[in-house]
Each structure stands twice: as C-alpha cells, then as structure tokens.
Amino acid sequence: xxxxxxxxxxxxxxxxxxxxxxxxxxxxxxxxxxxxxxxxxxxxxxxxxxxxxxxxxxxxxxxxxxxxxxxxxxxxxxxxxxxxxxxxxxxxxxxxxxxxxxxxxxxxxxxxxxxxxxxxxxxxxxxxxxxxxxxxxxxxxxxxxxxxxxxxxxxxxxxxxxxxxxxxxxxxxxxxxxxxxxxxxxxxxxxxxxxxxxxxxxxxxxxxxxxxxxxxxxxxxxxxxxxxxxxxxxxxxxxxxxxxxxxxxxxxxxxxxxxxxxxxxxxxxxxxxxxxxxxxxxxxxxxxxxxxxxxxxxxxxxxxxxxxxxxxxxxxxxxxxxxxxxxxxxxxxxxxxxxxxxxxxxxxxxxxxxxxxxxxxxxxxxxxxxxxxxxxxxxxxxxxxxxxxxxxxxxxxxxxxxxxxxxxxxxxxxxxxxxxxxxxxxxxxxxxxxxxxxxxxxxxxxxxxxxxxxxxxxxxxxxxxxxxxxxxxxxxxxxxxxxxxxxxxxxxxxxxx
Numbered sequence: 001x002x003x004x005x006x007x008x009x010x011x012x013x014x015x016x017x018x019x020x021x022x023x024x025x026x027x028x029x030x031x032x033x034x035x036x037x038x039x040x041x042x043x044x045x046x047x048x049x050x051x052x053x054x055x056x057x058x059x060x061x062x063x064x065x066x067x068x069x070x071x072x073x074x075x076x077x078x079x080x081x082x083x084x085x086x087x088x089x090x091x092x093x094x095x096x097x098x099x100x101x102x103x104x105x106x107x108x109x110x111x112x113x114x115x116x117x118x119x120x121x122x123x124x125x126x127x128x129x130x131x132x133x134x135x136x137x138x139x140x141x142x143x144x145x146x147x148x149x150x151x152x153x154x155x156x157x158x159x160x161x162x163x164x165x166x167x168x169x170x171x172x173x174x175x176x177x178x179x180x181x182x183x184x185x186x187x188x189x190x191x192x193x194x195x196x197x198x199x200x201x202x203x204x205x206x207x208x209x210x211x212x213x214x215x216x217x218x219x220x221x222x223x224x225x226x227x228x229x230x231x232x233x234x235x236x237x238x239x240x241x242x243x244x245x246x247x248x249x250x251x252x253x254x255x256x257x258x259x260x261x262x263x264x265x266x267x268x269x270x271x272x273x274x275x276x277x278x279x280x281x282x283x284x285x286x287x288x289x290x291x292x293x294x295x296x297x298x299x300x301x302x303x304x305x306x307x308x309x310x311x312x313x314x315x316x317x318x319x320x321x322x323x324x325x326x327x328x329x330x331x332x333x334x335x336x337x338x339x340x341x342x343x344x345x346x347x348x349x350x351x352x353x354x355x356x357x358x359x360x361x362x363x364x365x366x367x368x369x370x371x372x373x374x375x376x377x378x379x380x381x382x383x384x385x386x387x388x389x390x391x392x393x394x395x396x397x398x399x400x401x402x403x404x405x406x407x408x409x410x411x412x413x414x415x416x417x418x419x420x421x422x423x424x425x426x427x428x429x430x431x432x433x434x435x436x437x438x439x440x441x442x443x444x445x446x447x448x449x450x451x452x453x454x455x456x457x458x459x460x461x462x463x464x465x466x467x468x469x470x471x472x473x474x475x476x477x478x479x480x481x482x483x484x485x486x487x488x489x490x491x492x493x494x495x496x497x
Contacts, residue, residue: 140181
C-alpha cells in the first residue's frame, strides 16, 4: 500500500508575482506574410514599375526593413489613370447600382475575415499599438464599405429632385497615420457613386494598401476599378497633374494641400482637402473630471498623437485647473510605451525619423519659450523611433506649441475663466477641424458647438467616429466632407431633373 502525502497548503498554487507589471502579450508577427518586393496594382494586376525605381519601407519600432516598394513615375501614373478610365467607361459605370453594392459588401466582408492579418500589418508598418489597429482601424474600415454599399443603389433617394451621376476617375492621396482607414474613407464612397480610383498611399505606410489589392482580387472587382500607385510626393504630384483625373481627394498637411489647390486651379477638377488641425479640448468646472481625463488622454495620446483632429490644446476652466492637471499626470504615469504588437501597449512608435525630429524640435521650442514640461517616467526602447507622452503647462497662446500642429504625443494646457474666453482662445488658430466640450449642461454644449469654428465638435467624448457621420474642416483644415451622406457629394454630379 502506497502512502499518499497531502501537499502543503498553497503548494499547488501559482507563485505570487514579484510585482504587478504587465507581462508581455505579443501578437504573432507570422500571421501576415510580407513579400520581399511589391509592384504597382494597375488594371487588376501587380506590375513592375516602368520607372524601375524602388525604396524600402521600415518597421518604425525596430528600424528594420520590411519590403522593397515601387516608386511610380509619370509613365506609371499615366498607365494607372488609363486603366481607371477604361474600367469606368467600359465596365463600372454600366453596372447596375445594386451590382456595385455587391462588390462593396464583398470587400467589407473580406476585410472582416482578414482583420487580424491586416491589423498586424498596420501596426508593423505604421507603429501604432495593435489594440488600436485591431479595435478601431479595422472595424471602422469594414464599416465604411458596409455603409456605402447600402447607399450605392439609393442615390436617387439620397438627393431628391436631382439626378446623381458619377464624375469619372478619382485620384486619391492618403496619409500615413491611418493607412487602411483613410483608404476606406476614400475608396468606398467613390465606388458607391460609380467612379473608378487611382490611390496613392503614403510613402512610409504602403503595405496595407498593397494587401488591399489582394482583397480587391478576392472580391473579383472588375480590373481597373481600383488602382494603387506607390511612391513619395513626386508620385502624388503626377497624379494631381494628370489630365485623365476628374477629381482629387487629399488628406495630409496644410502646406501640401495648398500646393495641390494651386495646381488644380482652373483645371476643372473637383477637389476636397482634409488637412491639419490644432483642436481645442475644453473642460468646464462642472465636467465629470475622471471621464474628462480619459477623454483628454484619448484625444492626444491615441495613435501617438498622429491624428489630424487630436485634442492638442487643452483649455481648462481656471478653478479646476490644478485638479485636472494632477489627475492627468497620474493617468499619464500608467500609459505603457513600447512594442506596437504587444496587446498591453498604449503608445507605440513614432512613424518615421523625420516626424520624430519635428516633434523634438517643437518640444524644445516649448521649453525655450518658458512652458513647463512633464513626461512620466518611462523606459523607451533603444531601437526605433520613440517619444514619451508629454504635457506642457504654463503655456501662452503665442507659443509655437500652442499654434503649430505637432502631430505627436504632446499636449499644451491653457486656462480660461468664462465660456466667452474659451471660445475666443479656441478659435484663435488658423485651423478648424475639430473640438471637444466637457460639461454636464446640454445647453452649454449646444451654445459652444455653434460658436466653435470646427467641423466636428465632440461632447463629453473625443475621437469617436462613425461611417454615417460627416467629417471635415474649416479654414486651413480644408474643405469638403468625408463620411455620411455628405461624403458622397464630392463624387457625384447632381444634375437637375
């Protein structure tokens, strides 16, 4: 007979952790297969660039090469525009709207099915945390295709009294901060309206657009309806200058947007611009402070601050300024900076060395001008492009950090005493893309929203998007709207009945 020993109390339990630090929870990199080289997607096929030029796209969190990307030249862009024109005249414009809707539904479903793969690729190439790619970018990208698929066969009802007609070939240029989501914002309404597309993704983040070409192939979209040409600003300039393009849609910096507007002046091309921002996030003394702090953090540190509508100027009513700043600093100390593919990460890598240098220069100017800087203690990785979450207090309206778009995880805090002062300070900027208002009074929310010169005003939340809601700016933040029914208008000729 064998004697059974009873284990000591607690011996079968997991060891007590030495600390409460988060254990790494990395997403698998091998879920996505990245080719060594990519061509251009023209006429339904990946083709070699006629320019024979290439460049390397990087993983910004490791400074490691990911793939060789084609640099499209003038002849390549012209070839893509011809393919789009042929598809428009021979195929896409002749399809029944309900048939076009089926293709959009297919694309939306495939994006959902391949969401994990695309989310990993978005984080690898862009540097954003996988939680954001997985939970924000991919669901919203699919939702935009679903939404506009629903409109494709209802355009006659959407614009009563007018006959909607597609405009032809749309040239679309998108930025590096939301590569796949911006692609969806541009392509979905264009296709729903009956147009064909030549898309140029950002130089540093072309990979999800190139994998989207495979999504298009899976959906069996007719060849030439969607074409993708990669490259730097020279490629974009060729697309803008092309005589075969009927409309240009651009999202990016105000400086480049102004150059595009000058280039298309007098050409007869349609133009929409979604440009920079320096948004005001306004917190009144009756706001729910803990909720407001979460909104402040989401407004500026989401996607490393690489957001055109980031709440980079925080206006706090003077009587609660100390309490808000104390709570904000405490919350910032809990943000985890590091590997974008770690599911615990809150703040990922800066997209490029060029952008990192710009952030550093503007932060140094803030210190030099007399603002008080705070960065929570955090250990930044030795390789890659990183910048710690930053907040400036004692900021004056004239400081560069309060006037210029930083496009990084940097917040400037200013104070106000009355709603009138808040409105005056908030509107004291050449930009007008977005704003946030935090208060328990509905009447105050409506009064502030009416007076703020911003295309989007969030109330007791920030950075929330929906395909049915239009988005766009005033002043140097551009013109035209994307999303919602408004997002269809730039892609249609509305003829009187």
